[in-house]
Amino acid sequence: MLKFTEEHEWLKIEGDVATVGITRHAADQLGDLVFVELPEEGTSFDKGASAATVESVKAASDVYCPLDGEIVGINQAIVDDPALVNSDPEGAGWFFKLKLSDPSSANALLDEAAYKELIA
Amino acid sequence: MIGTPVPKEQPPRKLSGPRTSAGRYNLERSDGNVARRRDNNLRQKGQRGLEPDGACARRIVEPARGLSRRQTWRPDVDDHASLKQTPLAALHRALGARMVPFAGYEMPVQYPAGVLKEHLHTRAASGLFDVSHMGQIRIVPKSGKVEDAAAALETLVPADMLGLSVGRQRYALFTNDAGGIRDDLMVVNRGDHLFLVVNAANKDADFAHLQAALSQSCSVEMLDDRALIALQGPRAEAVLAELWADVTAMRFMDVAEASLHDIDCLISRSGYTGEDGFEISVPAASAEDLAKRLLEHPDVLPIGLGARDSLRLEAGLCLHGNDIDPTTNPVEAALTWALGKARKPGGARAGGFPGADVVFAALESGPSRLRVGLAPEGKAPVRSGVSLFASETSQEPVGTVSSGxxxxxxxxxxxxxxVAAGQAKAGTQLFAELRGKRLPVTVATLPFVTPTFKR
Structure with a gap:
């Protein structure tokens, strides 16, 4: 199941674990990324808390935790090469895997059509 | 105009704007800080700008202060409505620029190539910058003698204006009574008048300041009908020479009139990038034509404010509003080179500018704090507003990042x-507090890149 947030994150949900990244739209808006900071595995976040930081040449931005959950995996590849987020934001440029406290909470997120409408 | 080290000219300053003002810069600083991706939403919720709501937002915001640029993210429709446009606005749009509010203008922060490529292209070939938002001012002496204008201007700046030769440009600072820096500017001796370029964010205040102080002996005119285009980088000379062969005879900080494609221009060999290059004052009506012709050259790419800021930062050039402002004096700003020898203690025309006593006291006793370069040891950018500490555990900050x-x-x-004067020696290790962590940074010699000015 693929879901989106108004903060421009995408979630690919398999069982109770969501792989989370930022959308192509977000990556394009941010511009060339030069730094990514990811959370530590095992950390729990509430929905809306800042879970990661991305920095372009010009600015820092936060990536918010899209739902309540615990970090169960991170993508070290984007820390080593932040440009991967720009080149493949919805694939190899994923950020972290989140074990959802309540998998049903994902139902309230945007589906792809609604997200596309949001950024149109 | 800029050239020097400081140039004001350009951008930098511009970029930033005052740290406080939100509107201006946006690019940089943010005011908002918040610019986080969520801005859009936030905005929709009516929060205008500031911080986003909740606590989490707030966390970020603070550290970020500097982050300023976060703003780029948010297209702020309301703010754009009242923004001024430069004569090149339509060209920027046609080139696919992302436009942002900056110092009251809608300006290109980047083009489709992106900040990284734009920056690197400028250092490798040549970049064209629209800096038309900066103020261009003429000071015409009523006596007809440019010396009278120079002497009058010396009552406002500590630079040696009487010693500035015809056809030469010099960096100067408007000081206030506390010795702080109201603005930085470039001054050209045009033979029968002085030509100034000041920061966009301060141009109206600078104009009023000049009129109030000089109107008895001079007429002060804001040249609203001229654009300013910077062409910077190692290929700038060759590109411009295709339009005007004599450009190769110019040295750093020379200024000359030239006809480029039958457009009468005033060209200075200076800039705000640390590279060789030129700033071209051109009639507004001809600016787009000239810019297009320069952009036709395969070595030239349009460059936005984002790369302008990273270029000037690497070059160690100050941005007024960030690195210098009305609370920093020239000595602590490491700009004593901008004080004319004749204007310093013991000089022929010592003092006579606002705050001279404060500036001289700082020269005599040494400043309590000093502007320095800072090299973060890790990969994380350390931006404006971040506090600096002497150790990983010390409580009191010993300094603050002004640009990063x-x-x-x-x-x-x-x-x-x-940083505190005792911590200002190159090689000193300090710690920047970023997102709750103390990250090592080393005091470094500026600039971070070697300038390639043609002296």
Missing amino acids: GFGPSTERPVAMGY
Whole structure:
């Protein structure tokens, strides 16, 4: 199941674990990324808390935790090469895997059509 | 105009704007800080700008203060409505620029190539910058003698204006009574008048300041009908020489009139990037024509404010509003080179500018804090507003970052800031507090890149 947030994150949900990244739209808006900071595995976040930081040449931005959950995996590849987020934001440029406290909470997120409408 | 080290000219300053003002800069600083991705939403919720709501937002915001640029993210429709346009606005749009509010103008922060490529292209070939938002001012002496205008201007700046030769440009500072820096500017001796370029954010205040102080002996005119285009980088000379062969005879900080494609221009060999280059004052009606012709050259790409800021930061050039402002004096700002020898203690025309006593006291006793380069040891950019500490555990900060970001040419984060005089020696290790962590930074010699000015 693929879901989106108004903060421009995408979630690919398999069982109770969501792989989370930022959308192509977000990556394009941010511009060339030069730094990514990811959370530590095992950390729990509430929905809306800042879970990661991305920095372009010009600015820092936060990536918010899209739902309540615990970090169960991170993508070290984007820390080593932040440009991967720009080149493949919805694939190899994923950020972290989140074990959802309540998998049903994902139902309230945007589906792809609604997200596309949001950024149109 | 800029050239020097400081140039004001350009951008930098511009970029930033005052740290406080939100509107201005946006690019940089943010005011908002918040610019996080969520801005859009936030905005929709009516929060206008500031911080986003909740606590989490707030966390970020603070550290970020500097982050300023976060703003770029948010297209702020309301703010755009009242923004001024430069004569090149339509061209920027046609080139696919992302436009942002900056110092009251809608300006290109980047083009489709992106900040990294724009920055690197400027250092490798040549970049064209629209700096038409900066103020261009003429000071015409009523006596007809430019010396009278120079003497009058010396009552406002500590630079040696009487010693400035015809056809030469010099960096200067408007000081206030506390010795702080109201603005930085470039001054050209045009033979029968002085030509000034000041920061966009301060141009109206500078104009009023000049009129109030000089109107008895001079007429002060804001040249609203001229654009300003900077062409910077190692290929700038060759590109411009195709339009005007004599450009090769110019040295750094020379200024000359020239006809480029039958357009009468005033060209200075200076800039705000640390590279060789030129700033071209051109009639507004001809600006787009000239810009297009320059952009036709395969070595030239349009460059936005984003790369302008990273270029000037690597070059160690101050941005007024960030690195210098009305609370920093020239000595602590490491700009004593901008004080004319004749204007310093013992000089023929010592003092006579606002705050001279404060500036001289700082010269005599040494400043309590100093602007220095800062090299973060890790990969994380350390931006404006971040506090600096002497150790990982010390409580009281010993300094603050005034500008910082990622240096595309240095391929690592670069910053500058103010630190206590005892911590200002190159090689001193300090710690920047970023997102709750103390990260090591080393005091570094500026600039981070070697200037290639044609002296």
